[in-house]
Amino acid sequence: MNRRPLVIAAATVGVLATAAVALPNLPTNPVTNAINDRVFKEKGKRYATAAEAPTRGESAWTLPDWVPRDATDVRIKARTSGGARLIRFTLAATPLDGPQCAAGTPKKSPKTALAAKWWPGDTRAEERPECRDHYQYQVTVRGKNVYAWTDGTPSPGANNTQGGAQVQPASSRTH
Known part of the structure; x- marks a missing residue:
């Protein structure tokens, strides 16, 4: 019996299983960035301060207005196929004026659809809704x-326009 096809198949399965476990945990580099972008439909950016983040342009990389401009170590991970x-950021001299929703009742969002090494897995009990942006955030x-x-849920009572363009719910947007 020729065992060569079985050995090749087993080796291929082993390589694919190892890649599936290892790739999401590797430091960012061109290879992992390309895989995250194409396979997982996710991208990430990092800024030394919030002031370095763009204030206009692609909404995935612009920070909500409630993020203090002097915040440091800003990290963003975004799904490229939705909202x-x-x-994550570190507060500097300007304190966060607390998550708040002035108009309407915020929807209780399911758990986050994204994950990152810098994101703690146990924030659910501490999360409070923040509705002062176009999108409702859960903040810890x-x-x-x-x-x-x-997850791209519009804020209750928010005028969901950005630069005059109507903001579509995440479920109806395509990129």
Whole structure:
């Protein structure tokens, strides 16, 4: 019996299984960035301060207005095929004026659809809704670290326009 095809098949399965486990945990580089973008439909950006983040342009990389401009170590991970985003930053001199929703009742969002090595997995009990942006965020503050995520749900009572263009719910957008 020729065992060569079985050995090749087993080796291929082993390589694919190892890649599936290892690739998401590797440091960012052109290979992992390309895989995250094409396979997982996710991209990430990092800024030394919030002031370095763009204020206009692709909405995935612009920060909500409630993020203090002097915040540091800003990390963003965004789903390229929808409105899901993770944002992490460290507070500097300007305090966060607390998550708040002035108009309407925020929807209780399911757990975040994204994951990152820098994102703690146990924020659910501490999350508070933030509705002062076009999108509703769930925000957790731990000391000086702030973690915020959205699945693209529009904020209740928000005028969901950006630059005069109607903002579509994440479920109806395509990129």
